[in-house]
Amino acid sequence: MNKQRLIIIGNGMVGHHLVEQLIERHATDRFDIRIFGEERHPAYDRVHLSEYFAGRDARSLAMGEVGFYDANPVTLHLCEAVTGIDRDNGEVVTDRGRYPYDSLVLATGSYPFVPPIAGAEAGQPNRLVYRTLDDLDTIRAAAADARRGVVVGGGLLGLEAANALKSLGLEAHVVEFAPRLMPVQLDDQGGTALRDKIEKLGVGVHLDRATTEIVPGEDYRYRMHFKDGESLETDLIVFSAGIRPQDALARQCKLEIGERGGIVIDDQCRTSDPEIFAIGECALWSNRIFGLVAPGYTMARNVADALCSEAGDEQPTFTGADMSTKLKLLGVDVGSIGDAHGATEGARSYRYNDETTGIYRRLVVSADGKRAIGAVLVGDNAAYDTLLQYVQNGIELPADPASLILPSVEGAPTLGADALPETASICSCHNVTKGAICAAIDAGATDLGAVKAETKASTGCGGCAALLKSVVDSELEARGVEVDQSICEHFAHTRQALYSIVRVEGIRTFSELIEKHGASQGHGLGCDICKPAVASILASCFNEPITDAAHVPLQDTNDTFMANMQKNGTYSVVPRIPGGEITPAKLRVLGEVGEKYGLYTKITGGQRVDLFGARLEQLPDIWSELIAAGFETGHAYGKATRTVKSCVGSTWCRYGVQDSVGMAIHLENRYKGLRSPHKLKFAVSGCTRECAEAQSKDVGVIATEHGWNLYVCGNGGMRPRHAELFATDLDDQTLIRYIDRFLMFYVRTADRLQRTSVWRENLEGGLDYLKAVVIDDSLGLAEELESQMRHVIDSYECEWANALDDPEKLKRFRSFVNDQRPDPDIIVTEERGQLRPA
Amino acid sequence: MSTATAIKHDVTWQPLCHQADLVAFSGVAAWLETAEGPAQVALFYVPGHETELFAVDNHDPLGGANVIARGIVGDVKGEPVVASPLYKQHFRLCDGVCVEDPDARLRHWPVRIAGERVEIGLRG
Numbered sequence: 024m025n026k027q028r029l030i031i032i033g034n035g036m037v038g039h040h041l042v043e044q045l046i047e048r049h050a051t052d053r054f055d056i057r058i059f060g061e062e063r064h065p066a067y068d069r070v071h072l073s074e075y076f077a078g079r080d081a082r083s084l085a086m087g088e089v090g091f092y093d094a095n096p097v098t099l100h101l102c103e104a105v106t107g108i109d110r111d112n113g114e115v116v117t118d119r120g121r122y123p124y125d126s127l128v129l130a131t132g133s134y135p136f137v138p139p140i141a142g143a144e145a146g147q148p149n150r151l152v153y154r155t156l157d158d159l160d161t162i163r164a165a166a167a168d169a170r171r172g173v174v175v176g177g178g179l180l181g182l183e184a185a186n187a188l189k190s191l192g193l194e195a196h197v198v199e200f201a202p203r204l205m206p207v208q209l210d211d212q213g214g215t216a217l218r219d220k221i222e223k224l225g226v227g228v229h230l231d232r233a234t235t236e237i238v239p240g241e242d243y244r245y246r247m248h249f250k251d252g253e254s255l256e257t258d259l260i261v262f263s264a265g266i267r268p269q270d271a272l273a274r275q276c277k278l279e280i281g282e283r284g285g286i287v288i289d290d291q292c293r294t295s296d297p298e299i300f301a302i303g304e305c306a307l308w309s310n311r312i313f314g315l316v317a318p319g320y321t322m323a324r325n326v327a328d329a330l331c332s333e334a335g336d337e338q339p340t341f342t343g344a345d346m347s348t349k350l351k352l353l354g355v356d357v358g359s360i361g362d363a364h365g366a367t368e369g370a371r372s373y374r375y376n377d378e379t380t381g382i383y384r385r386l387v388v389s390a391d392g393k394r395a396i397g398a399v400l401v402g403d404n405a406a407y408d409t410l411l412q413y414v415q416n417g418i419e420l421p422a423d424p425a426s427l428i429l430p431s432v433e434g435a436p437t438l439g440a441d442a443l444p445e446t447a448s449i450c451s452c453h454n455v456t457k458g459a460i461c462a463a464i465d466a467g468a469t470d471l472g473a474v475k476a477e478t479k480a481s482t483g484c485g486g487c488a489a490l491l492k493s494v495v496d497s498e499l500e501a502r503g504v505e506v507d508q509s510i511c512e513h514f515a516h517t518r519q520a521l522y523s524i525v526r527v528e529g530i531r532t533f534s535e536l537i538e539k540h541g542a543s544q545g546h547g548l549g550c551d552i553c554k555p556a557v558a559s560i561l562a563s564c565f566n567e568p569i570t571d572a573a574h575v576p577l578q579d580t581n582d583t584f585m586a587n588m589q590k591n592g593t594y595s596v597v598p599r600i601p602g603g604e605i606t607p608a609k610l611r612v613l614g615e616v617g618e619k620y621g622l623y624t625k626i627t628g629g630q631r632v633d634l635f636g637a638r639l640e641q642l643p644d645i646w647s648e649l650i651a652a653g654f655e656t657g658h659a660y661g662k663a664t665r666t667v668k669s670c671v672g673s674t675w676c677r678y679g680v681q682d683s684v685g686m687a688i689h690l691e692n693r694y695k696g697l698r699s700p701h702k703l704k705f706a707v708s709g710c711t712r713e714c715a716e717a718q719s720k721d722v723g724v725i726a727t728e729h730g731w732n733l734y735v736c737g738n739g740g741m742r743p744r745h746a747e748l749f750a751t752d753l754d755d756q757t758l759i760r761y762i763d764r765f766l767m768f769y770v771r772t773a774d775r776l777q778r779t780s781v782w783r784e785n786l787e788g789g790l791d792y793l794k795a796v797v798i799d800d801s802l803g804l805a806e807e808l809e810s811q812m813r814h815v816i817d818s819y820e821c822e823w824a825n826a827l828d829d830p831e832k833l834k835r836f837r838s839f840v841n842d843q844r845p846d847p848d849i850i851v852t853e854e855r856g857q858l859r860p861a
Numbered sequence: 862m863s864t865a866t867a868i869k870h871d872v873t874w875q876p877l878c879h880q881a882d883l884v885a886f887s888g889v890a891a892w893l894e895t896a897e898g899p900a901q902v903a904l905f906y907v908p909g910h911e912t913e914l915f916a917v918d919n920h921d922p923l924g925g926a927n928v929i930a931r932g933i934v935g936d937v938k939g940e941p942v943v944a945s946p947l948y949k950q951h952f953r954l955c956d957g958v959c960v961e962d963p964d965a966r967l968r969h970w971p972v973r974i975a976g977e978r979v980e981i982g983l984r985g
Contacts, residue, residue: 512937512938513935513936543939547939548886548907548941550933550937550944551932551935551949554933576884576886576933576934577933578933579933579946583887588928588946588947590926592928592931592947834882835889839890839891839901840879840891846901
């Protein structure tokens with residue numbers, strides 16, 4: 024069989040995609056494929072062009088695998104400009120020869136529009152544009168010795184160009200004709216938010232400016248005059264004021280051209296000559312040009328299908344494209360979805376605008392308020408994927424649509440992967456639907472990597488990576504495939520699963536657990552991840568002393584020696600001071616012990632006293648003295664209840680409305696010794712002035728006129744989180760009942776080392792669910808949770824008192840098992856009247 | 862009891878401590894005098910494992926303190942290790958090599974249980 028001759032004019036991103044699609048369909052069996060590109064480089068990634076100045080070269084920007092065009096049976100002509108198309112003879116004419124074709128595809132792309140401005144006519148050295156790698160080389164040359172650069176055009180490409188100038192070290196300015204940046208994608212407020220952000224990055228923004236003339240400048244090379252009489256001097260000018268379809272060849276050979284340019288195509292991407300297709304930015308479909316890469320790719324796929332189809336096959340059709348975009352311009356997130364301007368009749372909008380952080384979100388909904396039809400995002404694209412799914416799939420909005428764009432601390436409902444229909448487009452670069460992902464999984468792809476390899480999803484711009492993962496996870500889970508959430512290599516279980524196993528089977532030791540449920544049938548020794556996690560679970564469930572022989576090897580050094588290891592191998596000691604209330608006599612004991620053992624002494628944030636620098640062999644003596652004075656261990660070393668901070672409350676304070684110290688002492692004594700997935704901090708404030716900072720704690724209690732308000736899941740530290748109001752005006756009994764249930768539910772369901780704040784953020788159903796479980800007892804667990812807590816409380820024993828009674832346990836507190844000397848490498852020096860590590 | 866640590870012909874055995882000083886599945890530190898000077902030895906006792914007793918340096922070269930004996934004993938893919946209590950790097954008990962940073966390693970000694978005594982093997 025004689026092969027058909029297929030010529031593709033244009034080797035940009037869309038032309039390249041067509042070649043890839045043809046090869047995937049084995050089209051080279053039927054076609055001799057010849058590709059013409061007028062540039063020096065084979066197809067490269069124009070979307071990330073500005074990275075050329077940030078160090079990427081033509082090779083790393085190249086599309087496809089290295090050597091793609093050599094490896095495949097196609098002929099690529101670079102630097103060979105097509106000068107004409109001879110439709111009568113079916114030939115493409117270049118400056119080097121004539122090539123016959125049976126089918127022809129025009130993928131000629133577009134060219135930058137340069138407005139007619141006196142002084143910037145064709146051929147002028149200041150007429151720089153931003154489209155090709157050669158353009159960038161020209162800009163780089165012009166930027167040598169330049170201080171300032173101006174981009175004419177404040178659209179998507181113009182801002183990219185400004186970023187490029189900035190990476191060249193120039194002071195960059197953007198001049199835009201319209202009254203806002205990115206007028207196509209953004210509304211007024213979005214444009215303003217973007218402008219503020221960009222100006223903060225040191226880029227000058229000049230809106231509403233029509234350039235009338237460019238003349239030699241005084242301080243810089245050129246001076247631009249604007250219509251309003253203003254002017255701006257600069258060393259170089261890049262025009263990025265929009266694109267025009269590259270339709271010259273099509274005009275010349277008399278194909279139908281749109282009124283304002285563009286090669287007219289039908290739904291099959293055929294031009295007025297049925298042997299000739301046009302795809303990408305040169306093509307005009309339904310009087311529209313699509314200036315994004317994704318629609319061009321869709322057209323390329325359609326043409327590949329059409330060329331490879333047999334007579335009688337159903338022809339694929341191009342039905343327009345979604346122009347939603349998500350990008351990072353100058354490092355600023357910008358997203359635009361569907362009807363961003365709310366132009367649809369009856370459309371209504373929700374807006375969130377934070378002028379401090381420069382975050383703006385707009386959600387446009389249909390007249391009946393049931394569907395999302397558009398959105399604008401500036402400063403944060405986190406909501407983009409979810410909003411896009413709502414718009415593209417017509418998913419019914421939640422009762423309060425504003426929650427979709429409000430800050431996430433308010434607990435925005437997330438759109439679960441399982442809520443998406445099969446037709447939902449997950450990856451728009453490669454047009455992969457959720458259905459295609461499910462098909463790949465059913466065909467045997469059982470992890471994310473396999474699904475990506477099979478469907479190409481998320482191998483384009485990568486913007487859908489998070490969404491793809493959640494779809495794959497949820498589908499795998501739905502098929503009963505275990506998504507690996509093993510705690511470590513020794514147990515193929517989560518912490519939560521281990522907790523249930525321990526409880527249900529009444530397993531009381533690590534060795535029994537690893538023997539019965541370990542990944543290698545009892546051969547493993549465990550590790551520093553699973554051992555402390557299991558130790559914590561056993562302690563939460565049975566509350567046996569952690570210094571018992573069976574539990575000793577499981578503990579981190581802090582738990583083993585019931586003190587906190589410092590950087591030189593010594594320990595710090597923190598006795599419990601419930602509620603921060605202490606008698607002068609006991610305070611004096613702390614001073615005496617500190618002085619006697621030469622301990623560095625510091626007040627903690629939890630209203631206690633920390634004594635640093637105790638050597639291993641000193642710990643039992645120190646604790647004998649502390650216990651004799653009435654102190655108990657403070658569990659500062661454990662993932663356990665730490666402190667209950669309090670203000671002085673109604674006993675002394677003129678404003679206090681309840682006895683906050685009394686409540687704090689009661690809570691601390693109740694929950695002391697409770698081991699949990701991570702440390703627990705509490706506070707009780709005696710009035711709304713909140714001097715105890717209860718809203719930054721795992722459990723916060725604030726007094727009201729009528730009782731107590733309970734707050735949960737707050738955190739200070741690295742990721743501060745305000746606690747959430749959980750219940751109001753509780754009496755003492757109800758308060759304690761809720762806290763019992765809350766803590767035990769956390770102990771039961773949290774991951775290892777997961778603070779309540781993170782646990783709460785990952786809790787499906789959020790605060791409402793937590794309230795239902797704790798307050799309404801929706802799971803019927805309340806009694807069980809309370810009885811488990813009662814067991815922990817009833818079995819409390821000071822760990823240090825327990826250890827001091829047992830000579831076997833005390834044997835561990837020796838620096839050397841065969842020698843009395845202290846570790847000679849611990850050396851201290853004096854600072855501000857105290858000792859510290861030298 | 863198996864003490865599989867390779868015994869070179871020029872090793873002399875020196876008593877270190879009592880077997881009762883060992884803590885099962887955990888570590889203790891012992892003081893050692895040698896011809897080259899004193900050393901701190903971390904002894905790890907893993908009853909039931911094919912090698913039951915290991916001796917490595919108690920000095921954590923990455924954390925810079927004498928704390929190795931106070932780390933958690935475990936295994937990485939079946940290979941017995943101790944996790945430093947300071948910054949949690951894992952050191953192989955058989956040869957002291959750090960799993961995360963093979964340039965960092967602990968000295969290690971042959972060690973055996975003889976009767977009720979723990980003996981450490983010294984060269985020369």
